[in-house]
Amino acid sequence: MAEVMSARRLHGQALPYVVSHDPREPCAHCEVRGRSVCDAIPDRDLARLAAAAVTRDFPRGRVFIEEGQPAVDFFNMTAGTAKLFKMMPDGRQQIVGFAGAGHFLGLAVADNYAFSAQAVEPVRVCRFSRVKLQSVIHDFPALEQRLLETACNELVTAQETMLLLGRKSASERVASFLISWARVSGTCGHPRDRVHLPMTRADIADHLGLTIETVSRTLTRFRNEKRIRVNDASEITILDRAGLEALAAGE
Amino acid sequence: MAEVMSARRLHGQALPYVVSHDPREPCAHCEVRGRSVCDAIPDRDLARLAAAAVTRDFPRGRVFIEEGQPAVDFFNMTAGTAKLFKMMPDGRQQIVGFAGAGHFLGLAVADNYAFSAQAVEPVRVCRFSRVKLQSVIHDFPALEQRLLETACNELVTAQETMLLLGRKSASERVASFLISWARVSGTCGHPRDRVHLPMTRADIADHLGLTIETVSRTLTRFRNEKRIRVNDASEITILDRAGLEALAAGE
DNA sequence: GCGCGTCTTTGATCTGGATCAACCTTCCCG
DNA sequence: CGGGAAGGTTGATCCAGATCAAAGACGCGC
Incomplete structure (x- = not known):
């Protein structure tokens, strides 16, 4: 699986594998589906999910979420690694986490992103607009349950990080x-x-x-x-x- | 509302107000309902919620959630303040947050609590067993949505705390x-x-x-x-x- | 009102990690 | 293949906050 990524240093340009084999059924063949919130959607409804998503690639260094901006999109990472960070006016920076394939980004009820995200190696994401994702959630309550589960896991990780940083x-x-x-x-x-x-x-x-x-x-x-x-x-x-x-x- | 609490120093024993006026309809008269996840349940179904809950009081200093123990209960704070903390083997401690009235405790998918909770002043809670709460959630998807919202807000707070502790x-x-x-x-x-x-x-x-x-x-x-x-x-x-x-x- | 334990404040000193300063290594890209 | 920028290592020094120490202040039980 992810073995492909580290065999050789691919310092930058090409993504190590393609995410969708058949452009008409991207979600059905998604390598990270099993690790992501998307596995809450049954196979027969994957087209519905795919219709709401757009694939995007970002090169190393690209900031693709900016703290404080209106949270119009959600992202599901399908390849690469991003750093999630908050910044102070004088440039001090705290990375609140690193996100890898399968990570759901943008869990925030608020109208604005709470952190920025920058690719630390080439990144591929599925992008969902807020409204489209909300309509998918409405039709598949299991997805909401999965998001709650994800949020709770992140909360536990955050608490461990607080212990680390504080003590x-x-x-x-x-x-x-x-x-x-x-x-x-x-x-x-x-x-x-x-x-x-x-x-x-x-x-x-x-x-x-x-x-x-x-x-x-x-x-x-x-x-x-x-x-x-x-x-x-x-x-x-x-x-x-x-x-x-x-x-x-x-x- | 919470004004009652601080007018005079009530350093310890008695809780400043009663939570339920009518023991048969505790949730209907709950002072913190509007601020808590419980307002996701419509009025006419409050009896259902009340049946799943038990009121408990804890004196100052009482540890009522222990990190690592099986997470059999969830709590909704209705009065007082608790500290939520993680501890290292040598006694170093990190308080990951303080919980006041309206705060939902135990958001964790895992089978064990991720932190301990101790009353820093007299505390009153509604206690729900995990299974009963899950059945209420099953019947009222709005509650799950409210829990997700809560979890996301806590995540944002946690990220701010990480910035504080790190930088x-x-x-x-x-x-x-x-x-x-x-x-x-x-x-x-x-x-x-x-x-x-x-x-x-x-x-x-x-x-x-x-x-x-x-x-x-x-x-x-x-x-x-x-x-x-x-x-x-x-x-x-x-x-x-x-x-x-x-x-x-x-x- | 007295005595004791807990919490808080204040002062003196110490130290882990920050800061400042070179230098080295890798990897681009022309 | 050569030069420059970005990232990484290592050394010398400094300082914010920890640690050690002691003396108030408060609250509680008797």
């Missing part, structure tokens, strides 16, 4: 990040020891409430302690998972 | 907390300048990722700068709202 030390933060990114970016939730990090050190720092320098120094220390191997800037291998997990938990 | 200075954190608590604890969302703080300095510190001493020093500084008046340990008056708001936003 963990720098090395506990980096260990927590490596473990959780390995879990979430692994194939279908199965953790892998080779972990691809499509985001920069600055992004990791802005997610963990640290500076670039501290992230870099902490990774170097983990390397010296034989907890990880740094294959190159954007790929590490976890050598001592148990140790990192213990550190992440604060034991 | 704001101590004084920006305290200013943000005062402004947002004034908003949320004010009557029906209207901010007031006299703000009652039922939680201790330790709780505020554990919410803001600071220490007791830093919170105390920052409040003293705000007092010296004439931004606030400290009426007593648990009540302050906002004197310079605009200044605090600007500080909170990081301008």
Whole structure:
């Protein structure tokens, strides 16, 4: 599945796979359907869903959701990774999460987006207009249930991030990040020891409430302690998972 | 409405008002219904809701939800204030939020609670068993929509807290907390300048990722700068709202 | 009204991570 | 293949907030 993505560094241009095999039935062949809210729609009604969606590609660096703008569209990520962030007037930035394939973006009742989204590697999304999605929800209550489930899961993740940001030390933060990114970016939730990090050190720092320098120094220390191997800037291998997990938990 | 609560310091024992006037129709007379998810249920079906709920009182200090325990019940706060927190093995604590009247607790799809809840002043709740609530949801899809709305709002709040914890200075954190608590604890969302703080300095510190001493020093500084008046340990008056708001936003 | 425990404030000192400053490495792109 | 920009590492120094310490202030039970 997602294996395709990390075999070689595809630093930018081409998306690693096509999402729809048959342009008339895009949702039926969607690789991420099983991992996304869309699996709440029964097969026979997929055309209905497909009619409401438009596929869009964004290159690395493209901001495709801007905090504060009217929330006219919702997005379902089908490939790539985006960072979701809030920014302060003086440029300080907090990345509230990274979104990968299957992630639903725009969960907000309010009329404006609560965060911005930027592709950290080439991204493909399904875009739904707010009104069309609402009509699909109206016809398929199971989709609303699925969205509630998704929102609750994100809430749990957010609470873990608050614990991290409020109470963990720098090395506990980096260990927590490596473990959780390995879990979430692994194939279908199965953790892998080779972990691809499509985001920069600055992004990791802005997610963990640290500076670039501290992230870099902490990774170097983990390397010296034989907890990880740094294959190159954007790929590490976890050598001592148990140790990192213990550190992440604060034991 | 909530005015009753703060007129005098009721430091502990008695709850400030009764929730149900007629024990046979508790939900129909519930003071917090308009502010809670329960207003998704039409009047004529309130008996159905009431049958699924049990009223419970908890004294100050009582932990009524324990992180990690099976999530068998959901709660709707009808009076008082609770802190919602996660704890690390060595005792470090992060308060992920404070819940007041109208707040729905237990939004979690998972089988276990993601955080603990403790009353910081006497609390009254409506308790629903998971299964009963699910059957009510099944019959009233509007309730599910209301829960999704609630979850999304909490997600937005959580993202703001992440920005606070990851990137704001101590004084920006305290200013943000005062402004947002004034908003949320004010009557029906209207901010007031006299703000009652039922939680201790330790709780505020554990919410803001600071220490007791830093919170105390920052409040003293705000007092010296004439931004606030400290009426007593648990009540302050906002004197310079605009200044605090600007500080909170990081301008 | 007294004594005790809890909460809060204030002061002195310390330190983890930020900041400042090079330098190195990779990857474009012409 | 050479030059420049962006990203990453490493070292030296600094400082906001933590930690340590002690002394009020309040509230409660007797």
